[in-house]
Amino acid sequence: MGLRVTTAAMLWIVALTASAPADTIHLKNGRTILADHVRENGTHYEYEIGDDSYAISRNSVERTEAGGTPFSVASSLASKNDLPLFKPVDTLSFESDLPKTIIKDGKVDTEALSKLEDKGDAELSATADFIAGKFEFDHGNISIARHYFESGLRSEPENSTILIYYAALLARTGNASQALSYAQRAVSAAPNSPDAYTVLGYAQQAADRTKDAIASWTHSLALRPDPAVQQYLAKAQREQTVETDFTQHESSHFVLHYEGKQTSEAFRAQILEALESDYEDLVRDLGTPPRDNILVTLYTEQAFFDVTRAPSWSGALNDGKLRIPINGLTSMTPELARVLKHELAHSFINQISAGRCPPWLHEGIAQLLEPKSLGSDGRQLAQMFKSQRNIPLNVLEGSFLRFSGAQAYVAYAESLAAVSYIADSYGMGDIQRILQRLGQGSSTEAALRATIHSDYGQLESELGKYLADKYGD
Numbered sequence: 001m002g003l004r005v006t007t008a009a010m011l012w013i014v015a016l017t018a019s020a021p022a023d024t025i026h027l028k029n030g031r032t033i034l035a036d037h038v039r040e041n042g043t044h045y046e047y048e049i050g051d052d053s054y055a056i057s058r059n060s061v062e063r064t065e066a067g068g069t070p071f072s073v074a075s076s077l078a079s080k081n082d083l084p085l086f087k088p089v090d091t092l093s094f095e096s097d098l099p100k101t102i103i104k105d106g107k108v109d110t111e112a113l114s115k116l117e118d119k120g121d122a123e124l125s126a127t128a129d130f131i132a133g134k135f136e137f138d139h140g141n142i143s144i145a146r147h148y149f150e151s152g153l154r155s156e157p158e159n160s161t162i163l164i165y166y167a168a169l170l171a172r173t174g175n176a177s178q179a180l181s182y183a184q185r186a187v188s189a190a191p192n193s194p195d196a197y198t199v200l201g202y203a204q205q206a207a208d209r210t211k212d213a214i215a216s217w218t219h220s221l222a223l224r225p226d227p228a229v230q231q232y233l234a235k236a237q238r239e240q241t242v243e244t245d246f247t248q249h250e251s252s253h254f255v256l257h258y259e260g261k262q263t264s265e266a267f268r269a270q271i272l273e274a275l276e277s278d279y280e281d282l283v284r285d286l287g288t289p290p291r292d293n294i295l296v297t298l299y300t301e302q303a304f305f306d307v308t309r310a311p312s313w314s315g316a317l318n319d320g321k322l323r324i325p326i327n328g329l330t331s332m333t334p335e336l337a338r339v340l341k342h343e344l345a346h347s348f349i350n351q352i353s354a355g356r357c358p359p360w361l362h363e364g365i366a367q368l369l370e371p372k373s374l375g376s377d378g379r380q381l382a383q384m385f386k387s388q389r390n391i392p393l394n395v396l397e398g399s400f401l402r403f404s405g406a407q408a409y410v411a412y413a414e415s416l417a418a419v420s421y422i423a424d425s426y427g428m429g430d431i432q433r434i435l436q437r438l439g440q441g442s443s444t445e446a447a448l449r450a451t452i453h454s455d456y457g458q459l460e461s462e463l464g465k466y467l468a469d470k471y472g473d
Contacts, residue, residue: 025064038064098131108132108148117151126156130165137169141441142354145169160190167199174320174351176206176292187216194223201232206320208255208295210240243297250293253279257297263326270332271298271340278341285369286348287432294347295321300328318346338370345369352432354439360396361444363412364419365431374420377413378471385464386472390414393456397444418459421466426452 025038025045039046043058101112116128133148149166152159163186170179183200190196201216217233220226249256251272258268275296283289322343329336345366349357374381384390391414400411422431430451437447445455454462 025061040064098128102128102131103135108135122155126152126159126162128152129155130159130162133162134165136441137165139441140354140356142169142173142356143440158185158189160186160193160196163189164193164195164199167203171199171203171206173354174206174290174292174347176203179203180207180209192223194220194226194229197223198226198229201229201236205232205236207292208321210236210243214240242299246297251276253289253293255293255295257295259298259300262300263298264330267329267331268298271296271336274332274337274340275344278344281341282345282348282369285428286345286352286365286435288348288352290347290351294344297321297323299323299325318343322347338372342366342370342372349435352435352439356438356441357435358397358444359400360393360411360415360418361434362415363400364415364417367412367416368419368423372416374413374417374471378417378467381413381417382464382467382471385460385467390460390464393418393460417467418463421459421463422452425462425466 040058045058045061045064098116101116102109104112113128113132117125119125129148129152133145133152136142136145136148146166146169149162149169152162153166156162163182167179167183167186170176170182179199180203183196183203186193186196187200197216197220201213201220204210204216205213214233214236217229217236220229221233243257243259246257246259248258249268249272254272254275256268256272263271275294279289322340324336324339324343326336343366346362349362349365381390391410393414396411396415400408403411419431422434433451434447437450438444442450448454448456448459452459
């Protein structure tokens with residue numbers, strides 16, 4: 001979810017308390033590691049950060065402290081690519097017996113899967129492919145999951161459970177028009193499935209069919225209450241109320257929504273011209289563009305907050321649509337131009353990473369491409385890293401929406417610093433490769449190690465040196 005901080009000044013003291021409590025490993029070299037959970041195991045301490053597990057020698061550890069839960073993607077507010085956890089009421093034959101055959105040692109046994117498919121039983125093949133696809137989908141391996149779901153649908157084209165998951169995958173990767181088609185087929189195949197209506201509503205909202213999405217989510221909730229779906233419905237209803245009198249205009253890659261009296265035709269033309277130019281720049285800098293036309297909505301400031309319920313420090317939002325408060329502007333300004341490019345960059349990042357990019361990398365890349373530089377913030381950051389008062393990058397894998405304005409300012413500055421270091425040291429090509437690896441299912445640290453050969457600890461150490469060399473005394 002892309003947001004822009006509008007805080008006027010940075011309150012650096014907040015950085016001391018910006019992170020939520022977590023299990024903390026204090027190393028003898030003075031550094032610390034924040035983890036979701038730490039446990040002692042013989043000569044090592046084992047710890048988890050998100051889905052990744054690590055071990056460190058006891059000889060390197062001074063002490064550990066137990067605490068609460070650090071910020072994590074799982075506990076952040078819903079973003080464009082967050083979908084409800086599916087509990088399909090539709091069952092697949094053989095499903096209860098097959099997982100232990102197909103999933104072995106934490107991965108899909110492709111040989112076992114092939115043997116099942118070779119039996120020539122369409123229903124068995126579809127079920128086996130679904131189990132493999134769901135496993136990969138749940139583990140973020142989107143491209144592999146897509147292959148299995150497509151294979152399952154070749155065996156049983158109207159299997160509602162596979163259609164639901166495949167539509168969810170397409171929606172997650174920004175293919176709203178394709179997702180809509182498969183979600184409609186899922187509803188036809190399983191008219192009493194709340195999950196089918198949930199995914200249909202999600203695809204409809206992404207395809208700019210808010211009224212239809214409201215109807216689908218209302219039907220889903222009638223079939224089964226779900227807090228996540230209720231949140232989607234409430235936001236869509238707010239959007240419909242605010243945008244009742246909006247009209248739209250299209251360009252090559254964008255659909256612009258606006259209130260009739262809100263902007264002049266000349267101003268709207270300037271906005272679309274700027275967006276089309278930014279689009280070409282981002283294709284060059286990042287590569288793969290979003291597949292569908294990008295929705296852009298212009299709001300008065302109050303209407304923006306009425307729809308998004310974003311924190312007061314935010315200045316724009318990308319939740320699948322670019323939501324831009326224009327605050328009484330009548331023509332393009334340098335600040336608005338930066339806002340537009342920043343938010344558009346989030347759409348590209350989502351596409352390349354299949355929605356798996358952590359917030360610090362998301363926001364760092366978007367700021368870099370505005371373009372924005374650290375400026376006077378660089379010296380403050382250099383001092384923070386020198387005294388080890390920076391926010392750890394693994395903490396910045398969680399949503400920035402929970403931060404106060406001052407905390408968010410620090411989070412954005414650190415994000416920009418980290419991406420600036422990667423771009424200066426390794427080039428935009430490695431940033432693209434990091435995003436591509438995330439899209440293929442790698443964890444953030446695995447993607448970093450495979451490209452710039454650094455885990456979070458090494459990256460923070462190198463970033464501290466970079467800031468000291470560039471901005472230190």
